[in-house]
Amino acid sequence: MGGAIAMALRPLNPARLLACDIDRDTVAAALADGVIDEGFTNAVNLLGRCDVVFLCLNPSTLLRFMETNMAAFKPGALITDIAGVKGGIVTVMETSLRDDLDYIPGHPMAGSEKGGYAQAKRCNFTGKNYILTPLARNKPENLEYLKDIIYRMGFGRITETTAAEHDRKIAFTSQLCHVIAAALIDCEADTAITRFGGGSFEDLTRIAMLNAPMWTELFIENRAELLRRIEQFEGSLDALKELITAGEGAALEKRLAAVRDRRGAMRG
């Protein structure tokens, strides 16, 4: 995602685009591609020069990074992140952020199951959702500035909400969907099953190609909301199962028609 964000920032002609990755080859590739102006493998060497910082790290790594590097940020810097769970980060930033820094938590809803810099070009931001969970202390002009950058990167819709609301919604649209995709693959050992695929199975299991360490962290970090969502889903699944078991055609058809209507009423 860091690579994809750099690629989306490049055409905006920033004064200077600096990037850091612990992997030397990634930095070299981004430099060779002209995606970044300068590359680093250690953040302390560039943070003091950056007016705007996108932190592209898993939640726990992000918190460690902020603790380690708090003193290195340029005075007055605008900082944002892309982590998929926001509650823990917002709690920490509300209390322990340096007074002069402006940290605006964010979540671009445009990931891909294919990670790494080499796949960054596939990451298309056009028309995608972006969630921001601003802190009470954020400067309005910084928030407007960040939103302007996000729209210019191609995103189609920004939703501002609280970290708690973000985590409740994302538990459904993202984490529950990943758990379901994983369970679908987990329960079928036959790898030749794809001979019987017609699109549905492929769609439902694309995201089963998951980054195991990252999703483990997101599932456990947001476990209260995720477990509530799994149980809601199981409730609906059980209701459908009962109608099928009982052969209740009329009731089942009515419920499926209601599903179709509701999905149709959802935008996107």
Add this chain to the structure above:
Amino acid sequence: MGGAIAMALRPLNPARLLACDIDRDTVAAALADGVIDEGFTNAVNLLGRCDVVFLCLNPSTLLRFMETNMAAFKPGALITDIAGVKGGIVTVMETSLRDDLDYIPGHPMAGSEKGGYAQAKRCNFTGKNYILTPLARNKPENLEYLKDIIYRMGFGRITETTAAEHDRKIAFTSQLCHVIAAALIDCEADTAITRFGGGSFEDLTRIAMLNAPMWTELFIENRAELLRRIEQFEGSLDALKELITAGEGAALEKRLAAVRDRRGAMRG
């Protein structure tokens, strides 16, 4: 699907392409588009002239149609269908088909949640799967002829299997996936939830726009296999839920990595 099949047959230059639909407007549209040579709203008027027949009907309608029109088919005709559950159809055809007719049950894995003739152009067969569940009595030359047509329509892979095996596999790749998509929408009333969508939710619920009467019929027709699949899926979902509940990061990560490996080993 009838419209999509006619469109795929058109470039193969059949001697004459005849079609029947109970909806007069659909027939008129297909004629106006040059997709068919002659159109009918009552099958008895064309069956006697057809050497090859694609029956595009739900399972129960198909069985009624065969019973009603058995005498109308041209002697020696090759008949196939596209129904999503095959056990019941094969059982009936094995016993009650006219001696001179050759019925080869089929299932093109290329449907769309958007039905109707107007959407038929969106139905792309290129590279898609096609399942055939031949009867013991099928003539080898007819089977080869049908397979040739299927490949020339653009399909990428034909799998020949038994009706029982088809119904077991399809319960997983198709019906279970539709039940899951329906349950996901069933359990969330907030239609603005798509503001928080990033692709996963959209992928998992595309097929929730389902044709309620058809899927009701398919679910109930294949209910024994489908219920077995729902229970397998619930078993895996419960296992993941327990790991998340217990915060068993290492075990969860291992299981998700195994899911990723298995999905990667699946073709397509």
